[in-house]
Amino acid sequence: MPDSGAPVARGTTIEQRAVTRVGVIGMGRWGRELIRVFARAAEVVVCSNRGDSASIRWLAEAHPGTRHTTDVEAVFANPEIQAVVIATPIATHPELAVAALQSGKHVFVEKPLATSVEGCDSVIDAADRARRQLFVGHTFLYDAGLEHLHDRTRTDPINEMELVWHKFGTFEEPLVWNLLTHEVAITLWLVGSPSGAHIEEARPSQTSLDRLRVTLTFPGDRRISIEIDRTDKSREKTVMATTASGARYRWSQGVLDRLGADTAWRTVHVASTEALAREAQAFLASIVTGKRPLSDGSFGRLVTCVVAEVERRCAPGADQLPSTMRGS
Ligand SMILES: NC(=O)c1ccc[n+]([C@@H]2O[C@H](COP(=O)([O-])OP(=O)(O)OC[C@H]3O[C@@H](n4cnc5c(N)ncnc54)[C@H](OP(=O)(O)O)[C@@H]3O)[C@@H](O)[C@H]2O)c1
Structure with a gap:
């Protein structure tokens, strides 16, 4: 690589038109x-x-x-x-x-x-x-709302997270490689590398896998649940996160809300530029x-390792397999 220094700040504004x-x-x-x-x-x-x-x-x-x-x-x-x-x-x-x-x-x-x-x-x-x-x-690593969540949880890490994605269609490619890659990328960025994966539900419809619920486990008893349903005509894509200090966040489409002490959600960030x-x-x-x-080849490789492991575990009777999550 040209330089192995720190990742480039997202949203950097430079005059690229003349150069690229x-x-x-x-x-x-x-x-x-x-x-x-x-x-x-x-x-x-x-x-x-x-x-x-x-x-x-x-x-x-x-x-x-x-x-x-x-x-x-x-x-x-x-x-x-x-x-x-x-x-x-x-x-x-x-x-x-x-x-x-x-x-x-x-x-x-x-x-x-x-x-x-x-x-x-x-x-x-x-x-x-x-x-x-x-x-x-x-x-999604370039979504300003998620970036805000990332910055806020640097010193108050996420203990639990639920990612829900309901949409209809895009049956041409396997669900895990087309859609789960996004949820895994968000998880790796916000929480880190999981140590295990447990398939809660893997259901066929138009293809062999169109509804998936998976729990990713992390050291320290932290858990992330991911639910993807591409047969549901309602449209929903949300991330709910609870931090070590008990702060609760809700993200959807560039908007980040935080739950107040009065149990009302308040918007803490709205993206002004599309991801x-x-x-x-x-x-x-x-x-x-x-x-x-930020999303360099090593990051892409890590996403592939986790998604490949989930795909392997979706096979019937695969729950007893040893983990290959880190791809080494
Ligand atoms: N980052 C995101 O949020 C996001 C969202 C959606 C999709 N994607 C990714 O975007 C990619 C494309 O998805 P799509 O929905 O745009 O697919 P698509 O509608 O099927 O378009 C595929 C394009 O690739 C061309 N193509 C097919 N095979 C080729 C080959 N061997 N060599 C050169 N060109 C080839 C096709 O040409 P013809 O039409 O002439 O056949 C078409 O222009 C996928 O990798 C998907 O994972 C990312």
Whole structure:
């Protein structure tokens, strides 16, 4: 890596437009969101997909100055760009990220970095060899409300936390790799590395796993519960946290509330900038400053270790397996 110093402050505001030109691979539902935020903070020179014509039309209308190609090699070989943003299906992440790093580009790759520790290591090694930044798109680490919770709980640590996510859809990718990665990233950042995982409920619906309840255990009898249901048409995404001193916090969509002594919730922080825009800025800032981002390759690897362990434990009769949580 260019520098192994402290992580770059999130939300850093620097003048990136003049310095960073990017290429984006993947122009699907999420890739378009990334193109939108990177087009504001940098220059999006070229975007790539496999040829879906609706996406190509969207790009021509929304970003007429951005070129299109179906040839990813042409993106890697483009001397105009310093960075590549990858928003393709999960299975393609490690190979595309390694290829981009080997062509000398800094890389923003969507979460998860890979679905195996070996896959993560191949990308981390490529970044180290190329001396380029590797940034994994764990968006919630750049949510200003959660950042506020992180800062408040540095000296008053979280003892218990409940993460609930109900949404309908996104059945194309496995629930654990698509959705659980977010909840695990939030947990690792706010609480630390778990020592064990217990599956409370793992239910199929449209796929083999569409509702999951898991308890992560930590040294000192601390417990985190995660509930994800992608069959529920009600929309809810919340984090409830209780600290060692008994303070209670509630987060949802950038807003952080605290429970008062009178048992009324009071808002203590409202995000003024969307997490995705702050995430794009953090990636661009890491390129300019050479400092490791918060969601670097090692963080992405840790998320993969925990999610892989939960996936293993979802298999029938797997509860007696020894833990491989740390991926060593
Ligand atoms: N951080 C977050 O909050 C968040 C939220 C949602 C999704 N994501 C991540 O974003 C990624 C993309 O999700 P999505 O919902 O946008 O998927 P999607 O709608 O299926 O789009 C995938 C895109 O990748 C292209 N593509 C597929 N295979 C490719 C390959 N082998 N080489 C190059 N391009 C390829 C597709 O091109 P064609 O359309 O031409 O086939 C399409 O443009 C996933 O990794 C997901 O985990 C992150």
